[in-house]
Amino acid sequence: MRKRTLLTPLVLAALTTAGLTIAPPAASAAGPDISVTNTKAHLDQLQSIANANGGNRSTGKPGYKASVDWVKAKLDAAGYTTTVQPFSTSSGTSYNLVADLPGGDSSSVVMFGAHLDSVSVGPGINDNGSGSAGVLETALAYAASGQTPRNHVRFGFWGAEELGLLGSTYYVGQLTSGQRSAIKSYQNFDMIASPNIGYFVYDDNAAGTDVRDDFTAYYDRKGIPWEYVDVQGRSDHAAFRSNGIATGGIFSGAESTKTSAQAGKWGGTAGRPFDACYHRSCDTITNLDLTALDVNVDAIGAMVWTYAVKDYGTTPPPTAGNLLANPGLESGAVSWTGTSGPITSSTSRPAHSGAWKMWLGGNGSATTESEQQTVTIPAAAATARLSFWGRFDTSETDSTVYDTLKVQVVSSGVTTTLAAYSNVGADATWLQRSFDLSSYRGKSVSVRFVVTEDSSLQTSFVVDDTALTTT
Numbered sequence: 001m002r003k004r005t006l007l008t009p010l011v012l013a014a015l016t017t018a019g020l021t022i023a024p025p026a027a028s029a030a031g032p033d034i035s036v037t038n039t040k041a042h043l044d045q046l047q048s049i050a051n052a053n054g055g056n057r058s059t060g061k062p063g064y065k066a067s068v069d070w071v072k073a074k075l076d077a078a079g080y081t082t083t084v085q086p087f088s089t090s091s092g093t094s095y096n097l098v099a100d101l102p103g104g105d106s107s108s109v110v111m112f113g114a115h116l117d118s119v120s121v122g123p124g125i126n127d128n129g130s131g132s133a134g135v136l137e138t139a140l141a142y143a144a145s146g147q148t149p150r151n152h153v154r155f156g157f158w159g160a161e162e163l164g165l166l167g168s169t170y171y172v173g174q175l176t177s178g179q180r181s182a183i184k185s186y187q188n189f190d191m192i193a194s195p196n197i198g199y200f201v202y203d204d205n206a207a208g209t210d211v212r213d214d215f216t217a218y219y220d221r222k223g224i225p226w227e228y229v230d231v232q233g234r235s236d237h238a239a240f241r242s243n244g245i246a247t248g249g250i251f252s253g254a255e256s257t258k259t260s261a262q263a264g265k266w267g268g269t270a271g272r273p274f275d276a277c278y279h280r281s282c283d284t285i286t287n288l289d290l291t292a293l294d295v296n297v298d299a300i301g302a303m304v305w306t307y308a309v310k311d312y313g314t315t316p317p318p319t320a321g322n323l324l325a326n327p328g329l330e331s332g333a334v335s336w337t338g339t340s341g342p343i344t345s346s347t348s349r350p351a352h353s354g355a356w357k358m359w360l361g362g363n364g365s366a367t368t369e370s371e372q373q374t375v376t377i378p379a380a381a382a383t384a385r386l387s388f389w390g391r392f393d394t395s396e397t398d399s400t401v402y403d404t405l406k407v408q409v410v411s412s413g414v415t416t417t418l419a420a421y422s423n424v425g426a427d428a429t430w431l432q433r434s435f436d437l438s439s440y441r442g443k444s445v446s447v448r449f450v451v452t453e454d455s456s457l458q459t460s461f462v463v464d465d466t467a468l469t470t471t
């Protein structure tokens with residue numbers, strides 16, 4: 001779309017060439033990139049725990065408790081408040097591990113979970129090391145990201161799923177009715193890297209379709225075909241679901257057979273199970289599709305980042321202490337300097353909140369647009385952090401970088417690019433990005449958003465709700 005025409009033909013000619021030779025972006029706009037390398041390392045660790053404990057991580061056996069202890073230590077070190085919740089089973093004591101991120105409104109809780117136990121005959125690496133490792137890595141990444149959750153974020157690692165969903169059922173059963181109604185969403189990850197991969201989304205709309213639709217939208221953004229699966233009672237979302245909590249999840253297939261139509265869209269082998277080692281001793285560290293693991297851990301990331309700030313009508317996080325003036329652009333161009341035009345209340349693109357935002361780019365012609373604001377970060381601050389909400393959409397269709405947004409800090413005449421986003425991977429999901437500016441304490445800094453577009457096919461970089469906060 002063509003938004004405005006601003007530049008003279010001379011400037012236009014100069015920028016057309018420049019726009020085509022921009023370096024690739026430092027960060028993608030497609031959502032948090034949860035490390036598959038780290039996730040695989042967690043799976044290696046779960047395999048080692050099984051190896052050291054008779055080859056399994058099953059209920060009542062030492063490999064299960066060792067798994068709990070190891071995951072707990074990782075979460076504790078990342079700043080989570082963890083609770084180990086014992087309960088008894090016919091195979092001995094089992095444990096749920098619940099991890100709460102301090103903060104967020106306790107009357108709107110968003111939960112993500114996976115069962116941590118294996119069956120007794122093997123190490124349970126795809127079922128369900130994969131879901132456990134993916135949820136663990138996402139929890140660690142979320143805590144490290146410096147996001148400000150609106151909701152209270154909680155992760156659950158369930159015991160004794162393989163004995164009949166015992167841990168998750170126990171957890172939901174011991175909640176007070178107030179605690180239960182505070183849980184607005186529970187998302188389940190049980191088998192996410194099956195070697196003969198399928199991409200299934202729980203078709204579970206008892207309490208709304210939001211979770212399901214957000215998972216399918218994620219796969220659509222990645223260009224990955226998906227199918228609904230009716231999992232009803234087969235995993236740990238069941239107890240939440242039957243208590244009226246909105247649930248959902250993804251699943252990569254277990255014992256059932258891949259059809260030729262499914263092999264056509266996902267590859268792999270028709271006529272064979274999605275996981276031929278399901279509930280067998282061969283469900284080991286080699287029983288994984290690591291490409292699928294990469295896709296699916298990013299799906300967990302997209303959901304955690306989105307649901308942490310979803311509006312359930314509870315208290316939004318405070319904005320006091322923001323060094324930036326007019327941070328949400330609701331006063332128009334006040335306090336910001338740069339190109340005239342991008343700070344707008346045009347309804348052709350949404351604001352993150354209110355009506356006004358910075359809509360940089362979107363011209364479909366060679367342009368450079370920037371907005372900046374200068375503040376001094378107090379020397380006495382312990383930490384300083386810049387954050388903003390961004391929503392990017394593009395009419396570009398190939399994987400070459402043509403249009404970019406750079407987020408920069410200019411201090412003492414030195415320009416530092418904190419991140420670059422481009423048409424490649426641009427998607428229209430609002431995401432909060434945040435950057436540590438602690439090294440600028442005691443300095444005057446200009447926070448700068450600058451967009452360059454090439455001569456055709458628009459990319460719109462919409463920026464809103466900026467913040468430079470100190471502690």
Ligand code: PHE
Binds near residue numbers: 190191231251254
């Ligand atoms: N809950 C099953 C297990 O752990 C796996 C599964 C998950 C099957 C989701 C179907 C749907 O064995």
Ligand code: ZN
Binds near residue numbers: 128191
């Ligand atoms: Zn399972």
Ligand code: ZN
Binds near residue numbers: 127162279
């Ligand atoms: Zn199982």
Ligand code: CA
Binds near residue numbers: 328329354355464
């Ligand atoms: Ca706004």
